[in-house]
Amino acid sequence: MGASNEYKPPTQGIFALLPSSLTPYAELMRLHRLAGCYFYYCHYVIGLSFAACVAPSPPKPWLLIVLASYFMAWVLILRGAMCTWNDNVDHDLDRQVARTRLRPIARGSVSPVQGHVFLLLQLVVGAIILQVLPTPCLFYAAITTLAALFYPFCKRVTHLPQIFLGLGFGLAIFMTGAALNVDFILQHSSNDGDGHRRRLAALCLYAANVLYTVIVDTLYAYQDMEDDIKAGVGSLAVRLGRTPKLVFSFMAAAQVVFLVVVGILSQFTVIYFVGSCGTTALVLVSMVSLVNLTDPASCAWWFGPGSCILGASMAIGMIGEYAKRQVSSAYL
Numbered sequence: 414m415g416a417s418n419e420y421k422p423p424t425q426g427i428f429a430l431l432p433s434s435l436t437p438y439a440e441l442m443r444l445h446r447l448a449g450c451y452f453y454y455c456h457y458v459i460g461l462s463f464a465a466c467v468a469p470s471p472p473k474p475w476l477l478i479v480l481a482s483y484f485m486a487w488v489l490i491l492r493g494a495m496c497t498w499n500d501n502v503d504h505d506l507d508r509q510v511a512r513t514r515l516r517p518i519a520r521g522s523v524s525p526v527q528g529h530v531f532l533l534l535q536l537v538v539g540a541i542i543l544q545v546l547p548t549p550c551l552f553y554a555a556i557t558t559l560a561a562l563f564y565p566f567c568k569r570v571t572h573l574p575q576i577f578l579g580l581g582f583g584l585a586i587f588m589t590g591a592a593l594n595v596d597f598i599l600q601h602s603s604n605d606g607d608g609h610r611r612r613l614a615a616l617c618l619y620a621a622n623v624l625y626t627v628i629v630d631t632l633y634a635y636q637d638m639e640d641d642i643k644a645g646v647g648s649l650a651v652r653l654g655r656t657p658k659l660v661f662s663f664m665a666a667a668q669v670v671f672l673v674v675v676g677i678l679s680q681f682t683v684i685y686f687v688g689s690c691g692t693t694a695l696v697l698v699s700m701v702s703l704v705n706l707t708d709p710a711s712c713a714w715w716f717g718p719g720s721c722i723l724g725a726s727m728a729i730g731m732i733g734e735y736a737k738r739q740v741s742s743a744y745l
Contacts, residue, residue, distance in 0.1 A: 420515050437517035438531055441500055442493030448717035450492050452629060455724025456582050456622055457484040460589030462731035463618055467611050467679055468595045471738045480592050484585075486542050487554075494535040495561040501528040502565040509644040510637050512709075549596050553588035557581055572652035575634065579626035583619045590615060614678035621671035624664050625723060628700070631661075633716035636709040658701055665697035672727065681734050688730025696726045 422428065422436050423445040431439055443449060461481060465472050500507065500518045507519035517523040523531075536558070543554050560581030567574040590597050597615035600608070627649070634641070634650035641651050653660055672693060676685045700719055705711040 420520060437522040440517050441497045441523065441528065441531060442489075442535075443496045444493075448713075448720070449496075450489060452716065452720040452724065453492050453582060454485060454488045455721060455728070456585035456626075457481070457488060457589055459618070459622060459724060459728045459731070460586040461593070462728045462735060463586065463615070463675075463679075464590040464593040464595045465735045466681070466731050466738065467614065468593050469607075471735065472593055474739070476593075480546075480589070483542060483545060484589065484592075487539060490535050490539040490542065491554075491558065491561065494532055494539065494558075495564070497528055497532045497535065498562060499565045501525050501532070503568075506644050506646055510640040510646075512637055512640070546592050547594060549591035549599055550588050552599070553584050553591060557584045557588065560584070568647045570647070572647040572649060574647065575627045575630045575649045576623070578630055579623035582626045583622040586615055586619045586622055610678045610680075614675045617671045617674045617678065621668050621675065621727070624668040624671070625727065628661060628664050628668070628697075629716055629720040629723065631657075632700075632704055632706075632712050632719075635706045635712045655706060657706070661701045665694075665701055668697065669694045676730075681730070682737065684733040684737060685730035688733045689727055690730065692726040692729060693723065696723045 422433070423440065425445070427444055428436060428439060439445070458481065461477060461484070465477055500516050503513075504516070504518040504525070507513040507516050513519060518525060518528050539554075539558075543551055560577065564574060564577050564581065567577045571577075587596070587598050591599070595611070597612045631649040631653070634648040637646075638648070638650045640646075641648055650657075669690060672690045673686070675681075676690060679685075696719075700715055700723065703711075704715045704719075
């Protein structure tokens with residue numbers, strides 16, 4: 414009763430057009446809180462940018478735009494499905510956390526059974542979207558989906574849910590490569606020196622993306638640290654406590670090192686090292702230095718706009734490399 418009285422439905426954007434009966438389902442997809450969607454999508458932008466740079470034949474810009482649109486649709490649906498599943502699995506815990514206790518299932522606007530049916534519907538829509546992509550993409554999509562389904566249970570038995578989330582999000586690197594027919598994992602290239610270097614570079618970029626996710630999502634988790642401790646929810650924020658900036662600094666440094674190795678293995682130019690490595694280092698230094706872990710608004714900002722700035726910094730140098738490659742191919 415109390416939660417119901419406090420609840421105020423979203424009214425902006427798509428919510429102004431939806432009938433009230435559908436509002437809880439749009440909330441399950443977090444269509445009123447798209448920061449997480451943009452954060453997740455950044456991984457696909459990074460992956461597409463990298464694959465476009467290292468593909469044996471540079472893809473046309475129009476193809477990248479089309480693929481970027483498909484992946485945006487996929488991210489919107491998969492992220493919605495992840496949130497729906499997470500809310501259903503965690504509705505008992507959500508009621509104990511101030512920020513989440515008014516979510517649709519936690520407050521009783523959607524039943525667990527309705528939530529599961531809605532989850533299946535989203536997964537079907539996501540599978541339909543993927544039919545236009547090369548077959549190997551389906552493999553990576555399946556692994557990504559399984560990782561997403563496993564994620565909510567990690568916080569119940571470990572303090573490492575951010576790491577599991579990063580391992581799943583990072584698969585965007587391989588899925589986007591497969592979309593451009595540059596499959597870094599499934600294609601065998603043991604006798605191809607260039608292919609071997611591409612694979613190692615992709616694995617290093619995967620590691621950088623995992624760290625990107627771990628850093629940003631752990632900052633986000635600091636919003637709920639006190640409530641999580643009371644509810645028995647595990648997270649890196651709970652594990653690290655209020656003085657983790659040395660750990661964040663180490664992860665940030667490792668992320669930049671992995672990006673540098675990506676550039677060396679891929680034989681990128683100064684455009685990449687300045688654009689991606691240098692800019693990312695600058696953003697990470699700012700993030701670790703300026704975030705106030707005791708202020709939920711500060712943590713939320715660095716998860717929202719901050720994560721997009723960081724993702725863009727990782728991609729910008731590769732976009733520059735691709736542009737240079739397009740110009741060079743035009744004169745050959």
